[in-house]
Amino acid sequence: MFIKMIPEIGHFALVIALLMAVIQAVMPLAGAATRRPLWMAYGHPMATGQFFFVAIAYVCLTSSYMLDDFSVANVANNSNSLLPWYYKFSAVWGNHEGSVLLWSLMLAGWGYAASVFSGDLPRDMVARVQGIMGMVCVGFLLFILMTSNPFERLLPNMPQDGADLNPLLQDFGLVIHPPMLYMGYVGFSVVFAFAIAALLGGRLDAAWTRWARPWTNVAWAFLTVGIALGSWWAYYELGWGGWWFWDPVENASLLPWLTGTALVHSLAVTEKRGSFKSWTVLLAISTFSLSLMGTFLVRSGVLTSVHAFANDPSRGFFILMLLAITVTLSLLIFALRAPRVSHKVGFNWLSRDSLLLVNNIMLVIMTVTVLLGTVYPLILDSLGLGKISVGPPYFNALFVPLTVLMCMFMGLGPIARWKSMNASELWRKLWLSGAAALVLGGVMPLLYGGEWNVWVSLGIVSALWIVLPIVRDLFDKTRHASSFMAGLRRLSLAYWGMVLGHVGIAVTIVGVAVVSNYNIERNVRMSPGTTVEVAGYQFTMTELTNRRGPNFLADTSIIQVQRGDAGRSFVMRPEKRLYIATGMPMTQVALRPGLFRDLYVAMGEDLGDGSYAMRVQYKPFVRWLWLGGLLMAFGGILAIVDKRYRRAVSRKSSAKAASATPGASTSGSATSKEATV
Structure with a gap:
């Protein structure tokens, strides 16, 4: 009897999770606005309960797959009694309804993690973060229950066997690629919540960036691995031998990665120098919004792709409305609050600040380029203005030169100083790296044994221009130590994370250039x-x-x-x-x-x-493509475990105690001790 009721238990668990998400969305925000600690305290138990009940729903759907319960429409349409158990397990998210349930489970999990690991932050800040996460969860749980219920029954006319999982998805890639990608997508919701909470609380200082940076790096690392795994899966599964096709759904995952990369660097500048505050918040809003846009493109039916799950306009309209509400409200809060809490910090045109700003701008231009090529044909089609196809020639013609230009500034960044630097000093440190990159980039394609190719040479020059200045910077940082190894041990994990991230980009560029031209x-x-x-x-x-x-x-x-x-x-x-x-x-x-x-x-x-x-x-x-992605992701993880973030947590305990006192200010003014951390 219990086994027959598993789908109903899962559906009921989703309803309870929705009610908890509504409470989480309302009470903590109201408590922070009215300075009521009891209301703010609703956030943690509601986040915990919501995660628990969404997990129950997910376990119920998985059980229906493993038990071959073909009375559940989702199971009947996407599984079969002959399907191996491990594909039944991954088939849960190999369809629209199950993938949205997995998304919601991860969203609830991120919200729970943010609640657990933010215990030493000011109570009003945590309450606002929990409330905003609750709002996002409400949107997705409503989406599941209203348009994408994974527990719909086919009773009394249930089939004897299932229609089977799409053979394209019967692969190990389905087991690991979507969860990694979703972890990245959903992880940016925490960064988005911190950004909006900082705006609402008037706390656009170095402290909030220190709180948000670990979450940003984790989400970015997961998204990087997810994209690399998707490229690897397409390479061997589709039988074409290609690794990137500029498919609209592939572009949907690339868009938040580009702005997320800009956000990682912008947060570093805001924490270090106190500049780019408004820009950093805008990037946080944009990155999560682009994650929602990716969800819309995959599940709206506007795209025909091997990656697309759904073909239901009502579902697409729901997500489009969710995207519109999220973007409109967040930009409205930004417009109202950002001018009040931001201030200018000066820096010279030749400094690490300006170079990071230029690289951020380049990444945003690359994002706009990909976004335009992806959505412009859809807009024309929806307006009845005809159908056009935007393919690899467009993307390669614009994206490749922008990447080369960005690499030029990436090589300058690690050497440059904050705020200001002398041009002659920069030239003294970089002329040898530049000359070596040009010489080696020109010679190495010939040593490989193939014909000399200008694009391969340009790719190698760009990669070496990223790596060699880092080698010079390592030399400068270790030359006064008692030994080379002692000097290396003094470097922070965050620094090594930067090194691995940049080396990963260089490795990927070499892989792209060589395999594209010597295949x-x-x-x-x-x-x-x-x-x-x-x-x-x-x-x-x-x-x-x-x-x-x-x-x-x-x-x-x-x-x-x-x-x-x-x-x-x-x-x-x-x-x-x-x-x-x-x-x-x-x-x-x-x-x-x-x-x-x-x-x-x-x-x-x-x-x-x-x-x-x-x-x-x-x-x-070709393996260098994915090796570079793994190096980048590992660099992001290294930056997370840097000990200064653990020290920062201990310094925040006093601020938490102050904010917990009835009547204490929740504005987080720049004159407080917290703002000067």
Whole structure:
């Protein structure tokens, strides 16, 4: 009896979570406005309860999948009794309703974490953050219950078996990519909440940036890993061998990453120098708004993409209204409050402040470029002005030069001083790095063995221009220490996070430049006994076999690969699968990965007489794309665990005690001890 009621329990848990979110959205904000500690205290238990009940709902939906309860429409449409258990587990978020439930679970989890780890912050600030998080949760829980209920039943006419999960999603990539991406998307809601809370409380000082920076870095690190995993998944799953297609849904994840990157740097300037306060808040608002826009694009039905989940205009309209309300209210608060609490901090045109500002502006221009290319065709279509297609030529023509220009300023940043610096000193520190980057960038493509290519050379020059000034900066910071290692140990984790983040960008740029220009591809007809040579490797099809998987039938090619005449040989096994429940064919590529090259074989259509169309590719440095992403994310994590943030928490305890006193000021004026931390 209990098992049959699992979907109803999940639905009821969502209703309770919504009621708690409403209380969380109202009471703490009202308490902060009226200085009532009891009302402010509602935030933590409501955030905890909301997370608990959304988690119950998620467990109920997962249980319905694992138990093959095909009376639940969501399970019947996205699972099958033959589906392996691990794909049933990930199928929960492989559809619109389940993915929104996962989003809401993560949103509630972030709200709970913000409540738990903000215990030493001023009570009024925490209350405002909790209230704003509650408002966002109300919007998404209403969205689930009104338009995207994952617990709808098909009774009494339930199917005997399910329609199966889309074969494109029956992959390990589904297990890890969406959760990582959503953690990044949703994580920026905490930063957004801190920004709006700072505006409402008149607390645009260095303290709020120190509170918000760890949350920003965590969200940015998750989003970075999520995008890298999505690129890796598309690379091997779709059978094309590409790593980025400028698909509108791919762009939807790139947009908040660009503004999030600008936000990470802007928060650093605001904390260090007290400048860019209004700009930092605006970036926080923009980043979360772009995360909501990504949700709208994926779930509104306005896009046709392998990544898009939903095709329901009512759902798109709901999210569009949620986006409009969020953007309008936050910008209204910004317009009313920012001029009162901001002030100017001077700096020279040649300083780290100005260089970070230029890089921020470059990132925003890149965001606008991608946003325009993504939404302009949709706007024209919605207005009945015709259909146009904006593809890779547009994005590459604008994005690549902007990236190169941004790299120029990135190389200057680590060397430059705050506030002001002498131009001759900057030249003295950087001329050798610049000369080495130009020489090595011109020579290294020839050493690789390929033809000299201007784009590869430019990519390597840009990457070296990012890395070599960091090497010089490390030398300057350690040369007066008793030993080189002693000097390295004195450097903070936040500094090492910056180093890894910039090196990660450089590694990714090298990967993009080399694989885009030196990739070798051959589309051939192969049958047993056929040999084709690509980049010095001989690919010989030795036999064709058949096998049955848990829910598919597969034709498998056995490919013997050898480099030269005396090289060590190995076997690759690309497959052409037919999924039983849906009758959908799928390509399962064979990969031989390596740090400096991938060998990639995809099995195409059956051409008759025992032969198949085969795509054989040699992809140099393609792994550097994702290695760079991992380095960037790890750099963000290192910055989070820097000990000065732990010290900052202990210094805030006195401010918390003061704000907890009835009648204490909640304005957080710049003259308070807190504002000078």
